Amino acid sequence: MLIRKPSDIPSSEITSQTQHDLFMGRRRFLRNAISGAVVAGAAATGADRIAEVLSPRIGALAAGKLQTVPSRLTTTGETLTSLQDITHYNNFYEFGVQKDEPSANAAHLPTRPWTVKVDGKVKTPRTFDIDALLKLRPLEDRVYRHRCVEAWSMVIPWIGYSLSEFIKVCDPLPSAKFVQFLSYYDSKVEKWASQSAIAWPYTEGLRMDEAMHPLTLLTFGLYGDVLPNQDGAPIRIVVPWKYGFKSAKSIVTVRFLDKMPPTTWNEQGPNEYGFYSNVNPNVDHPRWSQKTERRIGQAFYAQRKTTLMFNGYGEQVASLYNGMDLKKNY
Amino acid sequence: MKRSTQILLKTLTWIACLSPFLLLVYQAITNNLGPDPTAKITLTTGYNALLLLIISLAITPLRTLFPRLSWLIKFRRLLGLFAFFYASLHLATYIALYMNFDLSVFKTDITKRRFIIMGFAAWTLLLPLAATSTTWAIRKLGGKRWNRLHKLVYLAAVCGIIHYWWQVKPGVLSPMRLTIALALLLLARPVLTYIKSRKTRAVAVP
Numbered sequence: 449m450l451i452r453k454p455s456d457i458p459s460s461e462i463t464s465q466t467q468h469d470l471f472m473g474r475r476r477f478l479r480n481a482i483s484g485a486v487v488a489g490a491a492a493t494g495a496d497r498i499a500e501v502l503s504p505r506i507g508a509l510a511a512g513k514l515q516t517v518p519s520r521l522t523t524t525g526e527t528l529t530s531l532q533d534i535t536h537y538n539n540f541y542e543f544g545v546q547k548d549e550p551s552a553n554a555a556h557l558p559t560r561p562w563t564v565k566v567d568g569k570v571k572t573p574r575t576f577d578i579d580a581l582l583k584l585r586p587l588e589d590r591v592y593r594h595r596c597v598e599a600w601s602m603v604i605p606w607i608g609y610s611l612s613e614f615i616k617v618c619d620p621l622p623s624a625k626f627v628q629f630l631s632y633y634d635s636k637v638e639k640w641a642s643q644s645a646i647a648w649p650y651t652e653g654l655r656m657d658e659a660m661h662p663l664t665l666l667t668f669g670l671y672g673d674v675l676p677n678q679d680g681a682p683i684r685i686v687v688p689w690k691y692g693f694k695s696a697k698s699i700v701t702v703r704f705l706d707k708m709p710p711t712t713w714n715e716q717g718p719n720e721y722g723f724y725s726n727v728n729p730n731v732d733h734p735r736w737s738q739k740t741e742r743r744i745g746q747a748f749y750a751q752r753k754t755t756l757m758f759n760g761y762g763e764q765v766a767s768l769y770n771g772m773d774l775k776k777n778y
Numbered sequence: 779m780k781r782s783t784q785i786l787l788k789t790l791t792w793i794a795c796l797s798p799f800l801l802l803v804y805q806a807i808t809n810n811l812g813p814d815p816t817a818k819i820t821l822t823t824g825y826n827a828l829l830l831l832i833i834s835l836a837i838t839p840l841r842t843l844f845p846r847l848s849w850l851i852k853f854r855r856l857l858g859l860f861a862f863f864y865a866s867l868h869l870a871t872y873i874a875l876y877m878n879f880d881l882s883v884f885k886t887d888i889t890k891r892r893f894i895i896m897g898f899a900a901w902t903l904l905l906p907l908a909a910t911s912t913t914w915a916i917r918k919l920g921g922k923r924w925n926r927l928h929k930l931v932y933l934a935a936v937c938g939i940i941h942y943w944w945q946v947k948p949g950v951l952s953p954m955r956l957t958i959a960l961a962l963l964l965l966a967r968p969v970l971t972y973i974k975s976r977k978t979r980a981v982a983v984p
Contacts, residue, residue, distance in 0.1 A: 547813070644949045646949045716948045720947075735891055737886070737887075742816050748806065752878060
């Protein structure tokens with residue numbers, strides 16, 4: 449099997465000095481090296497195709513950085529949370545329960561090759577390759593506030609395009625009323641999943657109109673680069689007006705359904721985690737108030753902030769819930 | 779035990795017990811408490827309070843099992859007081875960084891949130907124990923009454939563990955290790971008493 453030698457790494461990757469590359473360089477190198485090895489292994493079946501398969505693929509992977517366009521749906525006036533904190537303070541229980549565990553363990557997640565299966569209430573069930581999805585629409589820079597149900601928050605510069613663009617391509621039937629997202633799960637890779645008494649794989653869902661809302665982002669990257677594994681590589685959704693756990697990571701299946709799907713945290717604690725789980729300062733979590741939040745990366749005396757209704761995206765999304773009792777439908 | 783050994787061991791215990799606190803202070807000063815400083819302070823103080831309380835509960839069974847270790851009793855008060863020290867820091871963190879010194883927040887929390895009720899109960903139970911930890915108080919109360927009062931430590935530890943379970947999300951098992959440790963130590967007491975009573979009977983009969 450061919451394994452990429454360090455000398456094959458473009459010098460740009462070794463010498464780049466931005467904060468971003470200082471944190472990301474080693475992980476990306478490892479990931480690319482692994483992907484390279486996988487591609488090489490596949491190619492080795494036909495020796496004459498090695499050169500043809502290897503060079504463009506590895507070239508694309510090594511580039512890492514994503515080409516993006518600006519978006520008018522981006523959030524302004526917020527200080528971005530540092531890449532260090534975004535990548536070292538994660539809830540990704542398949543890779544450990546403690547916040548610093550996913551950054552240490554998620555390197556094992558095999559993000560290439562990766563496919564997303566689309567099934568359920570669609571005209572034709574299909575499977576999409578991650579590289580095809582990356583090229584489906586221009587990738588946009590979208591800064592969003594991210595509010596966890598645990599009452600901490602970040603501001604994250606995501607990269608992706610509206611999930612609605614992808615759903616249109618999926619061509620769901622009129623009977624599709626909900627979308628379910630299933631995350632990658634392999635107990636051999638995600639050995640830490642057994643630390644918690646949760647039925648894996650992780651599953652989340654949205655009502656169709658929520659999924660079609662332009663703010664709902666099909667996400668491939670952050671801070672200019674592909675998603676770090678611990679942040680849900682290679683593809684996740686981000687629903688900025690809902691508590692973070694609604695935004696499923698490392699998605700392998702998108703399923704269209706005529707009824708509300710079961711969701712992981714709702715099954716764990718139905719009185720604590722509702723299906724909607726919109727950010728709402730007026731509805732307490734049974735165990736703590738949701739009126740305020742702790743902004744990640746601030747000094748301990750400066751962390752407290754007031755939580756905004758719909759995480760500050762009410763103007764855009766409040767109409768989705770007209771006539772609904774949000775205390776009952778928490 | 780030689781007096782010099784005892785002083786050395788006491789010093790080491792002080793250092794070990796203080797180090798989580800000193801590390802927190804150092805990290806706070808150097809702005810190095812990690813992404814979520816509030817949570818870090820809360821978790822560190824709460825965890826160490828429970829840990830030290832459970833370690834202090836290991837001393838009696840250890841002395842029963844190994845009579846040669848009877849000198850361990852000299853360390854129990856120190857461990858218990860440090861447990862109370864961390865529990866108080868934990869409470870102070872809640873008052874300052876969660877409650878924000880707002881009594882109305884406390885009113886809601888102490889009436890509505892069971893993990894707060896349980897945690898506050900644990901701290902309240904430790905309070906009279908810390909207050910009567912001096913030699914003077916032991917003498918004043920009399921050994922028997924003092925012993926009976928200090929049985930509250932079992933209840934405090936159980937409340938603390940329940941507080942921990944009720945704080946984490948359903949399905950998260952991080953309090954498990956401390957729970958098993960406490961369960962074993964609580965179970966060891968009747969078991970050891972039973973074994974001891976059988977031994978004395980065996981000796982007494984012939």
